Amino acid sequence: MSIRTSRRGSSAPTISDVARAAGVSLMTVSRVINNEANVRPATREKVEAAIAQLNYAPNPAARSLAGAAQIRIGMLYSNPSQGFLSEFLLGTLDQASRLDVQMVVEKCEIGDHEVEVARHLIAGGIDGVILPPPLCEAEAVLALLREAGVPAVVVATGVAPQEMPESAMAVQIDDRAAAEEMTRHVMTLGHRRIGFICGNPNLTASARRYEGFRAALEAVGVPFDEELVAPGLYTYRSGLDAAERLLDLAEPPTAILASNDDMAAATVAVAHRRGLDVPSDLTVCGFDDTTLSTTIWPELTTIHQPIADMARAAVEMMATVIRQKNAEPPAHRMLDYSLIRRQSDAAPRRRPRGF
Amino acid sequence: MSIRTSRRGSSAPTISDVARAAGVSLMTVSRVINNEANVRPATREKVEAAIAQLNYAPNPAARSLAGAAQIRIGMLYSNPSQGFLSEFLLGTLDQASRLDVQMVVEKCEIGDHEVEVARHLIAGGIDGVILPPPLCEAEAVLALLREAGVPAVVVATGVAPQEMPESAMAVQIDDRAAAEEMTRHVMTLGHRRIGFICGNPNLTASARRYEGFRAALEAVGVPFDEELVAPGLYTYRSGLDAAERLLDLAEPPTAILASNDDMAAATVAVAHRRGLDVPSDLTVCGFDDTTLSTTIWPELTTIHQPIADMARAAVEMMATVIRQKNAEPPAHRMLDYSLIRRQSDAAPRRRPRGF
DNA sequence: ATGTTTTAAGATAGCGTTACCATTATGGCT
């Protein structure tokens, strides 16, 4: 009846505003929002148009009050590289509150009893689970989840979409392409003798990044030298060792690409200890664009992996799948990365041989 | 009328259950919950008893639906030591969803334009702000907030409660006592030549930890040697430098206490590089008990600072202050720390001089 | 064509709380 009888000043559109605009009943709008069956496509479109036009977003409080069972999403994390977790939580926190889902966050040491922890989570009556790395590749956990019929979305796995089981949902970036772009960038600067620090070999994303590095080299016709590849584990500590090893080479690289920011930061530390200036004596590039990359000096040139956005996407996918009554095929989502150029790269000091 | 007409099976007690149990109207209960005036103490007690007995907790969804303006708490963070943020977010996330407050998290580089960012947050219509370190001591930001009448709670500051302005709320641990306990612990093990790596000198908590170290030494009568104190910044990198310096000493320490885990981890790395075993050749202790302390090997003996709980407490204090109509004096909250003994400490190998 | 099932849409009644107004005790003054 009345245009606006709201007790608070807020003028956020409600479901009845949408219903009026679309010329349907309020229940129909509710059905569209919740992706329920038995709505004619034409009607659905009309409603969706009205929603878009009014910029309507359902009020989560009302929703859960009205009995839409509160959904609870578990997040199981082990120790990812420092800095990853906070970014990830930031995104999770944000989206969870926006979508009114309750997050149950649980830590578990990997290799230890991750299956038990997962089982505990399931027993706790969780509606779905989000798995950031490195747990996103814990086969035992995934199998358990599949068995229990609990949907899971894995984040930042290196496994290609087409190689994943049908039931899996994933959010990721194209690690291979990103590493390739970074390598090309460094070659464009003039580097030819490029060191590479690998990530944890247990994670497929590490392999993808390495592949990208090799691919770029090959594409440009730079011969591959195995001694320029050092193993790493994504930890700062492993980066220290890898950097020492690369810089101890008879003919050391003029640029080092690390598979993440932590190891890149370690490389910078080693270079400085040896009196090498970064970037004029050595170019160092990271990967992930965690807070660390702008905390150290010089700030790292790195690949921006939109960790917070990935977390947001994961929560959203999960919530959608859980809420919608009629099952839809689970999705993969490939987000965009970007190369962020900061102060840790430059052309090599002396023109490398054959230039 | 009916005992339970609920549509869902949930049997969580509601406000009317409490009202019935206390023999008052539902409105009176609401008033008690919200700490409103005009409730006779006797009545309040009756209601509180009923609440306790039924283990009642208000339904946040209903609350916010019914018009209790959705409260929004800002959190302003700069780059704290790695690992701190994720713990902190974990606690924040948890409590925020439990209390149904919306968190607006904003990052800002310190020293740069923190006041602008704070101003922006205020303009965005925030009801309160939480400041973890290092921003908890940014005087300019605090002044701005005070001026704007926006309540703030600072977390993990080293400023003693009695030295804080009246209006301030704070959650902290007794850094001085914790450091003192850690130092005593190491001395009990038999160490007398003990190195100390300071934290960022801009933060008062660093001074408190240093004071605790000095106090313990003095209490036991161990002479203080200035060269055993190295400056640090809470970063891994600064820990590397400090450790090198301490171990380069003509008569190096048999134990090193770092003001946080990051620097302790760095110390372990330096020791290993030099072929020293931890703990048999060198005892290393951290502070904070971040995830890092169990990630490295050997796992660190450290002071457990309940970061997540502190975050939870901060959110709760904020929510309480904002929601309650009749102002109550803002509070300080001192949480308990604890010494966690893991594998990085041991008795010194050779009995130190004069033992 | 007619009846019967299926599908699409609407009506209505809560969900648990607070806002707002009405009502009833309480105490302080003449």
Add this chain to the structure above:
DNA sequence: AGCCATAATGGTAACGCTATCTTAAAACAT
């Protein structure tokens, strides 16, 4: 004692949404 201001309570209507039931329309079978 009587009256009024005020403090302490209670009643009721939202808040924005979904469950559930009902009705109307469409699809199907006979």
